[in-house]
Amino acid sequence: MAFNQEEFISQLSGLTVMELVGLTKALEDKWGVKAAPVAAAAAPATNAGPAAVVEEKTEFTVVLKGGGANKIGVIKVVREVTGLGLKDAKDLVDGAPKDVKAGINKTEATEIEKKLKDAGAEVEVK
Numbered sequence: 056m057a058f059n060q061e062e063f064i065s066q067l068s069g070l071t072v073m074e075l076v077g078l079t080k081a082l083e084d085k086w087g088v089k090a091a092p093v094a095a096a097a098a099p100a101t102n103a104g105p106a107a108v109v110e111e112k113t114e115f116t117v118v119l120k121g122g123g124a125n126k127i128g129v130i131k132v133v134r135e136v137t138g139l140g141l142k143d144a145k146d147l148v149d150g151a152p153k154d155v156k157a158g159i160n161k162t163e164a165t166e167i168e169k170k171l172k173d174a175g176a177e178v179e180v181k
Contacts, residue, residue, distance in 0.1 A: 115164035116157040116181045122148045123175035132174045136167050151177075 070078065083089055122129045126148060133144040133155060147153050155178075156167060164180045171178045 113160065114158050115161055117155045117159070117164050117167045117171070118179045118181060119148065119151045119153050119155050119171065120177035120179055121151050123177060125175035128174040129171060129176040132170045132176070136170065148176075 067075075119129075119133070130141070130144045130148050133139065133147055134141065136156060137144065137147075139147065147155065155171070156164075159167075168178045168180050
């Protein structure tokens with residue numbers, strides 16, 4: 056059986072966004088790969104069917120997972136990046152996991168993550 060590319064593309068065009076997401080997931084699982092987002096300029100601008108536009112994430116949240124061995128250093132960094140007082144910063148570190156800062160851009164999130172890791176904290180950026 057020969058592969059008919061035109062027929063395959065035609066069948067894909069008839070899928071809903073949710074069906075395409077499921078197909079993508081199945082292919083990722085089958086081959087052990089991760090599909091990279093496609094640039095919006097590369098997407099066809101037709102009204103033939105639903106088009107899924109993958110937007111790059113613009114807002115990030117820095118989550119303190121744990122204070123680490125140098126809790127005092129971590130509290131200092133939390134105070135610096137959040138503007139909290141000593142007691143509030145200590146409570147945030149003691150109550151980990153907690154959001155340190157939310158709704159920030161990628162650059163700021165990366166800077167905060169680096170400062171906290173350098174101080175010995177366990178950090179995650181979402």
